Amino acid sequence: MKLMVIGGGGREHAIIKKLKENPAVEEIYCLPGNGGIAADAVCVPEIGAKDIPAQVEFAKVHRIDYAVVAPDDPLALGAVDALTEAGVPCFGPDKKAAVIEASKAFSKDLMKKYGIPTAKYELFTDADAACAYIDAQGAPIVVKADGLALGKGVVVAQTVEEAKAAVRSMIEDKAFGQSGARVVIEEFMEGPEVSVLSFTDGETVVPMVSSMDHKCALDGDKGPNTGGMGTIAPNPCYTEKIADECMQTIFLPTIRAMKAEGRPFKGCLYFGLMLTKDGPKVVEYNCRFGDPETQVVLPLLKSDLLTVMQATTNSTLKDVPVEFSTDSACCVVLASNGYPKKYESGFPITMSEEAAAHTYVAGAKKDGDKLLTAGGRVLGVTAVAPTLEEAVKEAYRLSSEVDFANKYCRSDIGRRALAAQKERE
Structure with a gap:
């Protein structure tokens, strides 16, 4: 089989490494890919993630058997629709279903209509009206851009002034x-x-292993929000009892709501949840694999990823066993110092052979035989071990075997989870 993966980050690298485990896979193309992904797939840097006509043409010329559309932008723009129309089966939602992430207003209204628990909210297009509402509600309060904003369109404002500034900025x-x-x-x-x-x-929904992301740039969950500085799985706060409650009050109702709206969702639906004192509530939906959550969840998948993906496309998921390891995983993101604001890149990356086997590259480019940094988040190093404590320790050990000028990482990935685990024991 010839596969095509759309995207070019750490998430796509994790997906490609997992797809390669299937012996039927002969070739994987990644559009556009990156310098690190090139070790595991044929990268096509001239075709961007949003260049849907070029993707369709490439799929036809190279006789692609199956495509995985990983990022939010091409999903929202209708990449799955275009490829499917061209006769290429795909993993991922069509444009009508991808709106669940592409419009926060749509997703909030969906939850209100179908009684899915979430935060109280209001929608605004007028800044003055929004600011008056903020004055009435007080802080802390959350301001979100309605559409896609590369994961940066959410401001958790601690003061009324900060919230108003976010509104006027947007x-x-x-x-x-x-x-x-x-x-x-x-x-x-x-x-x-x-x-x-x-x-x-x-129709069928199969939750994967839960995870905990670390969005803030600095230790102790301080500093600006990023695309994610590391993850662990499973999340010790997410008990079997909570999982059952989420299935009945959130997961199944969401799938049924989308079907009722004429927008059946196929692919990976990401549930961002808050475990409040009033029970679990939805913070956000994503219409695709999260990054860097994918880098800890997929290494724990025991079943064949391609088989599961094809089952979502063919509406046969109920007939396919999906199994996960009982081990734990930790991913430590190595970034360029200064990310998510100003940073320098273009530095050579060196790593041990062992670290390379556990690395998912997000922002790097090839320069001859050298791999150079080419982004804020450069790569993620993932370790799997029988316990969370061991996984965290091993991820940091492997991370120390990766080097580049300007390298930065948080030193406390997993600390919150380990503390929560101890509380439960």
Whole structure:
């Protein structure tokens, strides 16, 4: 089989490494890919993740048997629709279903209509009206750009002034272009956060191992939000009892709601959850694998990824066993110092053979035989072990065997989870 994976980050590298385990896979192309992914797939840097006509043409010329559309932008733009129309079966939702992430207003209204627990909210297109609402509600409060904003369109404001500044930045200054023309203002929720990725074919939903992301740039969950500085799985806060409750009150109702709206969802639906004192609530939906959650979840998948993906496409998920290891995993993201703000790149990356086997490359380019840094988040190093404590220790050991100028990582990935684990014992 010839496969095509759309995207070019650590998530796509993790997907490709897992797909390669299937002996039927002869070739994997990654569009555009990156310098690190080139070790595991044929990268096509001239075709970007949003260049859908070129992707369709490439798939036809290279007789692609199956495509995986991984990032949010091409999904929201209809990459799955275009490839499917061209006769290429795909993993991922079509454009109508991808709106669950592409529009926060849509997803909030969906939850309200179908009684799916989430934070109280209001929608605004007028900055003055939004600011008046913030004055009335007080802080802390959450301001979200309606559309896609590379994971940066959410501000958890600790003061009324900060919230108003976020509103004016989005609506008036167009910080996120049209994505911020409409804003969602939500009540601030408290509790442990949990990420649950799930496979679904529009009828059946199979949750993957839960995980915990570390969004803040600095130790102790301080500093600006990033695309993710590391993850662990499973999340010790997410008990079997909570998982059962989420299945009945959130997961199945969401899948049924999307079907009822004429937008059946196939692919990976990501549930960002908050475990509040009033029970689990939805923080956000993503219409694809999360990054870097994928880098800890897929290494724990015992079943064949390609078989499971094809089952979501073919609506046969209920007939396919999906098994996960009982081990734990930890991913430590190595970034360019200064990320997510100003940073320098272009530095050679060196790593041991052992570290390379556990590395998912996000931002790197090839220069002859050298691999150079080419982004804020450069790569993620993942370790799997029988216990979370061992996985964290091993991930940091392997991370020390990767080097580049300007290298930065948080030193406390997994600390919160280990503390929560001790509380439960």
